[in-house]
Amino acid sequence: MLASAAAFRALKRATEFGLSTNGIGFDFSKIIDRKDWIVSQITGPRMRKFFEDQGIAVIEGTARFRSKHEIEVSGRAITFEKAVIATGSTPFVPPIEGIDKAGYITSNEAINLRDLPDSIIIIGASGVGLEFGAIFESFGAKVTIIENAPTIAPKEDIDISLALSRYMNGRGIDIHTGARITEAMRENGVKSVVFESEDGEKTVTAQEILVATGRRPLLDGLNLEEIGIETSKKGVIVNAYLQTTVDNIFAAGDIVPGFQLAQAAAYEGDLAGLNAFSEKKTEANYRVMPRVTWSYPELSSVGITENDAKEQGLDYVTQKFMFGGLARAFADGEQLGFIKAIADADGNELIGLHAIGHHADELIHEAVIAMHSRVKVSELAEAIHCELTMAEGIGNVFIDLHETIEQRKKMAA
Numbered sequence: 001m002l003a004s005a006a007a008f009r010a011l012k013r014a015t016e017f018g019l020s021t022n023g024i025g026f027d028f029s030k031i032i033d034r035k036d037w038i039v040s041q042i043t044g045p046r047m048r049k050f051f052e053d054q055g056i057a058v059i060e061g062t063a064r065f066r067s068k069h070e071i072e073v074s075g076r077a078i079t080f081e082k083a084v085i086a087t088g089s090t091p092f093v094p095p096i097e098g099i100d101k102a103g104y105i106t107s108n109e110a111i112n113l114r115d116l117p118d119s120i121i122i123i124g125a126s127g128v129g130l131e132f133g134a135i136f137e138s139f140g141a142k143v144t145i146i147e148n149a150p151t152i153a154p155k156e157d158i159d160i161s162l163a164l165s166r167y168m169n170g171r172g173i174d175i176h177t178g179a180r181i182t183e184a185m186r187e188n189g190v191k192s193v194v195f196e197s198e199d200g201e202k203t204v205t206a207q208e209i210l211v212a213t214g215r216r217p218l219l220d221g222l223n224l225e226e227i228g229i230e231t232s233k234k235g236v237i238v239n240a241y242l243q244t245t246v247d248n249i250f251a252a253g254d255i256v257p258g259f260q261l262a263q264a265a266a267y268e269g270d271l272a273g274l275n276a277f278s279e280k281k282t283e284a285n286y287r288v289m290p291r292v293t294w295s296y297p298e299l300s301s302v303g304i305t306e307n308d309a310k311e312q313g314l315d316y317v318t319q320k321f322m323f324g325g326l327a328r329a330f331a332d333g334e335q336l337g338f339i340k341a342i343a344d345a346d347g348n349e350l351i352g353l354h355a356i357g358h359h360a361d362e363l364i365h366e367a368v369i370a371m372h373s374r375v376k377v378s379e380l381a382e383a384i385h386c387e388l389t390m391a392e393g394i395g396n397v398f399i400d401l402h403e404t405i406e407q408r409k410k411m412a413a
Contacts, residue, residue: 089254129212303352334358
């Protein structure tokens, strides 16, 4: 869906590139068909065959623990020596007065909509809300976003969050932050949300409401507490090895407190499986965990934000490089955005990098490797980057960051 939205945005801008197009349009149902086909290529029967080719038995059904060494799957008893729980998460819907009567969708339904709503209110401005906001707006829907936090993308660096808010406002998306929703309702087929903010009480209306307020661990019916596995509101309690309070059972993914990211789940799944059968266990290490939000423009980040650095009392240096300074950004018509790098004041290592703009999702990985390997900023600045690429911006921000650190040292001497 995101790829279709990006392609449609490019079509609408064809004249900027000296191209002519006639009869530009879309069939939202066919967009969903394409999405379903792509999903079928990486899940379902193909994935089942992959597992079976590796000698892994796949048993489908609803599971619950009978004991520390036995589960029941749709009435069938299966014994085990070790187990890894990875049941994922499900959308969380907060207790908003009238929301059930008004009617709403979550991401589960949004990915299967066959008809594009003319207008939509999105409750929540983290990854899911921002991504669907970009999709719906790209195809012409009127989008309103309501967020309780002071900024959208509240977990991101403040400069990134504020920039995204400006860019989305510029595309016609209405954003309300610091908003406390008091009621939802429906009248004559039109849905409304009432909220309070520093500007007073407001009511917004739309054809549809999307609740995108996060996800909760999916633990229902597993019978965990009865066999001694402790849980909290954030999920299954695990130690540094992803081991639950039952020694032979481990947990991974969205059911574990912490990052609810696909890459985190993949990392934890591998680690939990290894630790389950390894005599020497390895602790989970989340020091370098990248994340991406496919809004428009895209966001990516790794490491700490500037606010984190302040709260931790670190001596740090920041540097920005604007994408408007890149020839590739001009060629692609995507000058919005920038890269923000954060390093310790001595330049010993990069401690955070944040990007907003064209291909931010791909650019972040150079910083991931640099941080994982604890490469010095001076060494990063020496690396040659290809001209006419967006990655040239990464090279430039490292050069500028190194110069800033050296100037700071001279001033302090």
